[in-house]
Amino acid sequence: MAWGTRFKAEIYLLKEKYSSISEVAEAIREIDIHLDDIQSKIKMFTAASLSDVIPENWNEQPIDWLNNEINTLFQTYDEITIQYFKLSLYLEYLKENPEHKIEDDYDE
Numbered sequence: 001m002a003w004g005t006r007f008k009a010e011i012y013l014l015k016e017k018y019s020s021i022s023e024v025a026e027a028i029r030e031i032d033i034h035l036d037d038i039q040s041k042i043k044m045f046t047a048a049s050l051s052d053v054i055p056e057n058w059n060e061q062p063i064d065w066l067n068n069e070i071n072t073l074f075q076t077y078d079e080i081t082i083q084y085f086k087l088s089l090y091l092e093y094l095k096e097n098p099e100h101k102i103e104d105d106y107d108e
Helices: 021-047 062-096
Strands: none
Touching: 021 062
């Protein structure tokens, strides 16, 4: 017999409305692409020289610019990762409860 922790949570998807499981799945795919783009940009920063990535107006403070850019990327990555997991949980719920009407989830 398996063991673990069970909990119930109510998750609110602010300003998002879906009409089908496929729409939720598509939103997850779009987030996944965005996460990949951020990862690629961070990898590019690690491989590039400062002169290749720093805008001309930041030549006096290249480290500050790079720090700001990377902080913004990590913050965005964290935010959309949370959204990714919320949508993944919603998709799992919808798949496990095929009788559930998605319209009942609308909060207007």
